[in-house]
Every structure is written in C-alpha cells, then in structure tokens.
Amino acid sequence: MCGIIGYVGPRDSVPILLSGLSRLAYRGYDSAGIAVCHEGDIDCRRAHGKLENLIERLKHDPMRGRTGIGHTRWATHGRPSESNAHPQRFGKFAIVHNGIIENFLDLREELRAHGHEFVSETDTEIVAHLISDCYDATHDFAGAVRMALRRVRGSYAIVALCSDFPDELVAARNQCPLLVAVGEGENFAASDLAAVLAHSRQAIFLEDGDIAQIRASSVVITDLSGEHVERKIQSIEWDISAAEKQGYPHYMLKEIHEQPQKITDTFRGRMLEAEGEVNLDENIEKLHLETCRRLQIVACGTSYHAALLGKYLIEQYARIPVDVDVASEYRYRQPIITPDDGFIAISQSGETADTYACLKLARQHGAKILAICNVMDSSIPRAADATFYTRADPEIGVASTKAFTTQLASLTLLAIHFARRKNAIDVATAQRLLRALRAVPQQMERVLEQSDHVRACAQKLLRANSFLFLGRNLHYPIALEGALKLKEITYIHAEAYPSGEMKHGPIALIDDRLPVIVIAPKNPTYEKTLSNLQEVKARGGRIIGIVTQDDDRLTRVCESAFPIEDCEEIVQPFLSVLYLQLLAYHLADLLGNDIDQPRNLAKSVTVE
Numbered sequence: 001m002c003g004i005i006g007y008v009g010p011r012d013s014v015p016i017l018l019s020g021l022s023r024l025a026y027r028g029y030d031s032a033g034i035a036v037c038h039e040g041d042i043d044c045r046r047a048h049g050k051l052e053n054l055i056e057r058l059k060h061d062p063m064r065g066r067t068g069i070g071h072t073r074w075a076t077h078g079r080p081s082e083s084n085a086h087p088q089r090f091g092k093f094a095i096v097h098n099g100i101i102e103n104f105l106d107l108r109e110e111l112r113a114h115g116h117e118f119v120s121e122t123d124t125e126i127v128a129h130l131i132s133d134c135y136d137a138t139h140d141f142a143g144a145v146r147m148a149l150r151r152v153r154g155s156y157a158i159v160a161l162c163s164d165f166p167d168e169l170v171a172a173r174n175q176c177p178l179l180v181a182v183g184e185g186e187n188f189a190a191s192d193l194a195a196v197l198a199h200s201r202q203a204i205f206l207e208d209g210d211i212a213q214i215r216a217s218s219v220v221i222t223d224l225s226g227e228h229v230e231r232k233i234q235s236i237e238w239d240i241s242a243a244e245k246q247g248y249p250h251y252m253l254k255e256i257h258e259q260p261q262k263i264t265d266t267f268r269g270r271m272l273e274a275e276g277e278v279n280l281d282e283n284i285e286k287l288h289l290e291t292c293r294r295l296q297i298v299a300c301g302t303s304y305h306a307a308l309l310g311k312y313l314i315e316q317y318a319r320i321p322v323d324v325d326v327a328s329e330y331r332y333r334q335p336i337i338t339p340d341d342g343f344i345a346i347s348q349s350g351e352t353a354d355t356y357a358c359l360k361l362a363r364q365h366g367a368k369i370l371a372i373c374n375v376m377d378s379s380i381p382r383a384a385d386a387t388f389y390t391r392a393d394p395e396i397g398v399a400s401t402k403a404f405t406t407q408l409a410s411l412t413l414l415a416i417h418f419a420r421r422k423n424a425i426d427v428a429t430a431q432r433l434l435r436a437l438r439a440v441p442q443q444m445e446r447v448l449e450q451s452d453h454v455r456a457c458a459q460k461l462l463r464a465n466s467f468l469f470l471g472r473n474l475h476y477p478i479a480l481e482g483a484l485k486l487k488e489i490t491y492i493h494a495e496a497y498p499s500g501e502m503k504h505g506p507i508a509l510i511d512d513r514l515p516v517i518v519i520a521p522k523n524p525t526y527e528k529t530l531s532n533l534q535e536v537k538a539r540g541g542r543i544i545g546i547v548t549q550d551d552d553r554l555t556r557v558c559e560s561a562f563p564i565e566d567c568e569e570i571v572q573p574f575l576s577v578l579y580l581q582l583l584a585y586h587l588a589d590l591l592g593n594d595i596d597q598p599r600n601l602a603k604s605v606t607v608e
C-alpha cells in the first residue's frame with residue numbers, strides 16, 4: 001500500500017526520494033509525490049498514476065533541496081488523483097502519511113468551524129492543518145507534531161517537513177511501520193527497508209507513539225508527551241540484490257526462481273537430520289506450543305493457504321488439533337480463545353491489518369502467540385511472543401511466491417518439531433522426513449527447468465475465461481493458491497475445489513472450455529483423484545495435470561502433464577506449487593499484463 005521515504009543530509013534529496021519511491025512501487029500505488037525544503041519555502045510536485053508521470057513532471061519543472069519527503073499513495077480516503085496525492089500541504093508544512101485517521105470527520109468539522117478550508121478529500125490534509133494550528137501556538141516543529149497527534153485517533157506513519165526548519169524531518173508512528181535509517185552525515189525515514197537499503201544498513205524501527213526529530217547528524221526520539229525514549233540501532237542483513245530484478249523481466253519471475261535458495265536459507269541451522277530433530281530459537285521452544293489444547297492459525301491470502309497446509313501437516317504428524325481462519329472473518333466472529341490455546345499468525349509483510357488485529361485479540365485472551373513472518377521487526381512479530389522468520393528476503397512482486405514456499409518450509413519444520421516433542425513420530429520417521437526435505441531445493445530446481453514447457457501450455461490456454469483447480473489433502477491448499485495466483489495476475493476467473501467435492505456441484509461447469517488443473521501426484525489419495533478425473537474426462541473436460549514422473553495412467557487423460565519426482569508426500573507441495581506459479585506467470589505475460597503490480601492490488605494490506 002502507501003510508501004514513505006524521507007531524506008535529510010548534504011545531498012540533493014530529489015534523486016534519493018525518487019529512487020526510494022521506485023523501490024516502494026511494488027507495494028502498489030495510484031499516485032506519487034515529493035516535497036523539499038528550499039530557500040525558506042516548500043516545493044512540491046505530485047502526479048496521478050505511475051511514478052514515471054512524476055518523473056516526467058520534474059523534467060519540465062525541476063526542483064532541488066537537501067531535506068525532502070516522498071510518497072506513493074494507494075487510495076483510501078478520496079479517489080486516486082493529483083489533489084489527493086501526498087505530500088499534503090498547509091501553511092509551512094508538508095506531510096506524507098500511511099494509515100487511516102479514524103476521527104478525521106470530527107477533526108475536519110472542528111477545523112472548518114475555525115475557518116480552515118480543504119483542497120483534498122484526504123484525512124491526511126486534516127493532520128497538516130492540525131499541525132499548523134499547533135505550531136502557531138508553539139513555534140516548535142516536533143512539539144507541534146506531538147500536540148497535533150495527541151488529538152488524532154487511528155493508524156499512521158507520518159513524516160513532516162516545515163519550511164522554518166529546513167534541516168529537519170519529524171516522523172511519527174502509530175500502528176504503521178516506520179523506520180529511521182542511519183547514514184554517514186545523513187539520515188532517512190522510510191516505511192519499508194527496501195526504500196533505503198541502497199544507502200544504509202543501520203536502522204531504528206520506531207515504536208507506536210514514537211516521534212523522531214531527524215537531522216543529518218542526529219536522531220532524537222520522544223513519546224507523544226515529549227519524554228525522551230531510547231531505541232536501539234539494528235544492523236540489517238537483507239540482501240540488497242533481492243530488491244533488484246537481476247536480469248529477469250519481472251520480480252515475480254525472479255522470485256519464483258529464487259525459491260530453491262530461499263528454502264535452503266529457511267532450513268539452514270534448523271534441521272538436525274542425524275538426530276531427527278528440528279532446532280528452533282529458544283523463544284519458540286519456550287512457548288511449548290505442542291502442549292496446547294489446540295492451535296489456531298490465522299492469516300490472509302496466500303499466507304492463509306500456507307496456514308491450511310500447516311493444519312494438514314500438524315494434525316497429520318503431531319496430532320494436535322488445528323483450526324485455521326481467514327483473519328478478516330476470525331476477528332469479527334467472536335472466536336473462543338483460552339490461555340490453553342496456541343495462536344499462530346502467518347504474514348509475509350507482518351503488517352496485514354486483519355491478521356494483526358486477530359493477534360491482539362488472542363493476546364487479550366491469554367493465548368501463547370507465535371508469528372511466522374518474513375519482514376523483520378514488523379508489527380506482527382513485535383506483538384508476538386516469538387517469531388519464526390522465513391528467510392525469503394524482500395518479496396517485491398505483489399503476487400506472493402517465495403514467501404509462500406518459505407512459510408510452507410517453516411510450517412513443515414514446526415510440524416516435525418511438535419511431532420517429536422509429543423512423541424507422535426519416532427526418531428527414524430523424523431530423520432526420513434528431514435532427509436526428504438533436505439532434497440527439496442534441488443528438486444525445485446528441476447521443476448523450474450520446465451518453465452518453457454509451462455509457457456507452451458499457457459499459450460494453448462490463452463482463450464480460456466475460467467479455470468478450475470482441483471487437489472486433495474495437502475494439494476487442496478495448493479489448488480487454492482494456484483487459483484489465487486491465476487486470478488491476481490491474469491484477471492481470469494479461477495476457483496479451487498477439493499477434488500472429491502467436484503461431483504457435489506462444480507461438475508456442472510465441466511465442458512471443453514473450462515481447463516481443469518489437477519494436482520495428483522502419487523500419494524494415498526491418488527486413486528480417488530484418478531476417478532474424479534475420469535468424471536471430468538467423460539464430460540469432455542480439458543485436464544492439465546501435475547503428476548508423478550512416469551505416471552502413464554494419469555498422463556494419458558491429460559492434455560498436458562507436468563512431472564514431479566516420486567517423493568515423500570511432505571515434499572510434493574513444494575514442487576507442485578511451482579508449476580502453478582509458472583502457469584499464472586506465463587499466462588499473464590502472454591496477455592501483456594502488469595505482472596509485478598497487478599491492477600487494484602497492494603503488496604501489504606494495512607487497512608481493513
């Protein structure tokens with residue numbers, strides 16, 4: 001969703017802000033803008049649409065300044081337009097804002113009663129007016145921001161400029177991520193590490209209620225009442241190259257191909273095959289989730305599909321009951337949560353508003369909380385008792401790929417860990433499973449070599465306007481994930497069903513215009529799936545199968561068949577999902593779609 005970058009230092013801020021914004025573009029946006037302090041005033045340029053429009057505007061109407069702020073906006077209050085784009089200005093101030101001001105209507109009425117007039121439909125403009133009013137009384141920049149924000153309810157990450165303080169930024173956080181990146185004689189503010197990784201590897205992650213006064217050589221942090229607070233500087237290990245395309249035409253394709261390495265990274269140091277044990281951080285061990293009466297997993301989108309797989313794995317191997325919910329449903333359905341429950345929140349970004357709200361609900365009811373997350377120190381890990389970090393590095397493509405498989409790797413390890421702690425599986429079984437998992441990255445590489453084969457198949461499916469995905473057991477969540485990937489980037493309708501459920505309704509759809517993508521490698525439900533496919537075939541359906549290598553029986557009923565190696569069932573989802581990611585990617589590419597920033601989607605959904 002929205003992205004923020006701020007700079008203060010000796011260099012011209014404009015190119016730094018623009019390159020920061022280009023690194024934030026992956027989050028999804030509909031307008032962009034920058035503002036700088038220059039010769040006692042503030043200069044601002046904004047543009048509706050892509051960042052290129054802003055760059056074009058700056059070519060015709062350039063500006064410069066050593067202190068500046070930039071923003072990519074994803075509309076919440078007010079339609080996407082130049083006047084609603086950030087920075088929003090009033091008086092001596094310009095501000096950029098991520099989040100939602102909940103009491104903005106009340107504040108707007110109050111300000112209107114005092115003669116204020118507004119030029120945008122945004123909640124952000126209200127905050128600029130409020131700060132300006134507070135400043136008139138104090139002439140203290142940071143003090144005015146603190147005073148204004150004490151009146152504001154809602155979520156925000158805000159960075160402000162004041163023309164009276166040309167060497168200073170003031171940044172504030174409440175429930176939206178914001179960090180200060182510390183450089184040599186220069187400092188940065190950003191909503192996302194990706195915006196600043198090229199300049200600094202030292203970051204201060206602000207906490208809710210923090211106000212940071214940022215100058216080129218100092219960062220002073222207080223709370224909303226002005227009390228000084230200490231925040232530690234953290235070293236960032238993320239690989240900057242992860243935020244580059246590295247020769248791939250799209251981030252999504254690069255991220256698909258990165259998966260073998262990211263799975264290796266996620267397994268590193270955590271698998272003790274010889275002992276048949278999984279080695280987890282002490283904080284996770286100390287939670288003893290395996291002793292819980294029940295585990296509740298909550299997530300959204302792709303992370304929800306990983307959660308569903310987690311249920312199958314944990315119940316199958318560790319014999320612990322697991323409930324899985326979509327976060328936006330869970331938070332409003334008055335769930336039963338007790339201190340005997342373990343709660344697992346899964347989120348790539350760590351900022352998804354619904355998932356975060358569920359975690360807070362679980363906290364209120366005393367559950368033990370584990371986060372499975374990719375982004376270090378984001379809101380969800382901060383609020384959890386412990387975090388299992390997936391090590392996918394920044395995921396830029398809006399359609400999640402490597403985050404999913406690393407979540408899957410994490411859940412697989414947790415399932416084996418719980419199973420061993422409960423003695424639900426013996427050492428030999430754990431050793432066998434861990435050895436099988438160790439081979440996953442190489443097996444994934446071999447699947448990825450089939451990319452051209454998948455593209456050729458995609459070429460034949462270009463005219464389809466709906467797809468059905470089928471899978472059983474571990475492959476049902478993979479079918480759901482395949483359908484989601486396809487919808488997100490091809491804009492073609494797709495839905496997924498458990499194979500056995502097909503005859504209870506969706507079979508009515510089968511004809512030669514509906515490609516049926518079935519995931520059916522050899523496993524205990526293979527024969528059942530084969531019968532389901534015969535039903536599809538008998539009705540003239542087109543079948544595209546993901547099958548065990550040399551499975552002639554199934555290959556014969558398929559129009560196209562994609563092989564995976566004969567392997568342990570626990571390994572199969574890591575391989576089958578790659579074909580579905582590739583299929584969605586190639587179809588979208590052949591259709592000429594904007595793959596990394598599909599329409600209407602944002603990378604990190606920080607609003608309800």
Ligand code: M6R
Pocket residue numbers: 300301302303304346347348349350351352355398399400401488601602603604605
């Ligand atoms: O950051 P999160 O994992 O919490 O995000 C959840 C979903 O918004 C996300 O998985 C979304 O569905 C992706 N676009 C899927 O490709």
